[in-house]
Amino acid sequence: METAPFTIERTYNAPIAKVWKAITDKNDMKQWYFDLAEFKPEVGFEFSFIGGSETKKYLHLCKITEIEAGKKLTYSWRYDGYPGESFVTFELFDEGDKTRLVLIHRGIETFGGEGDFARTSFAAGWTHITGTSLKEFVEKTA
Numbered sequence: 001m002e003t004a005p006f007t008i009e010r011t012y013n014a015p016i017a018k019v020w021k022a023i024t025d026k027n028d029m030k031q032w033y034f035d036l037a038e039f040k041p042e043v044g045f046e047f048s049f050i051g052g053s054e055t056k057k058y059l060h061l062c063k064i065t066e067i068e069a070g071k072k073l074t075y076s077w078r079y080d081g082y083p084g085e086s087f088v089t090f091e092l093f094d095e096g097d098k099t100r101l102v103l104i105h106r107g108i109e110t111f112g113g114e115g116d117f118a119r120t121s122f123a124a125g126w127t128h129i130t131g132t133s134l135k136e137f138v139e140k141t142a
Contacts, residue, residue, distance in 0.1 A: 001113050005106040006122055010130045012101065014138035016094040019101065020070050022138050023090050032137035033129065034060075041067055048080075053116055058082070077105070084110035084117075099138075103130055 012019055022028045026039040034049040045064045052058045059080035065087065066074035074089040086107035093100040103126060111117035 001109050002119055003109045005104050006108060006119065006126065007102065007104045008123075008126050008130055009103075010101045010135065011095065012099050012135055012138050013097070014099055015097060016070060016092050016099045019092055019099040019134075019138050022134060023073055023092075028137070032133040041069075041073060043067055047075075053121075056116060058116070062088075079111070082111065082117075084112065086110060101130060101134075 022032065024039070024041040026036045029036055029039060034051055036047050036049050039045070039047050041064070043064050043066065046062065047064075048059060048061050050057050051060055061078050061080055062075045064073070064075045066072060066089075070092070072089065072091045074087055076085055077088050078085045084107070086105060089102075089104045089106075091102045091104070093102070105122055105126065108117070108119060108122050113119065115121070
């Protein structure tokens with residue numbers, strides 16, 4: 001089983017402040033990510049959301065473990081009722097009027113690697129989220 005972190009990189013035609021707001025503001029997040037009841041970009045803040053495939057939904061339990069304002073956000077990611085714990089990091093790099101995002105999801109192998117927890121499922125999900133949902137959200141004109 002592959003244990004290397006899943007990493008994906010994208011560059012957006014949007015300033016870093018706009019991308020940071022998109023990944024830390026719950027009203028922005030529900031337009032491209034998941035509908036969170038509450039979200040505060042501070043270490044120790046816990047949040048949850050429902051997500052999954054067409055056939056099965058999972059309660060995701062997350063806790064922010066690292067914040068570097070405007071640059072980096074890391075939170076734990078696990079599933080209610082299932083073993084395993086992983087960590088998702090969004091790291092932003094200012095490239096003038098563009099922003100480079102590096103997303104790293106560590107520890108996905110702790111979920112067992114079957115079905116919805118297969119590495120390919122995470123890859124497909126993050127590819128869509130970073131390459132389509134978030135990209136379209138931050139690049140549309142306000």
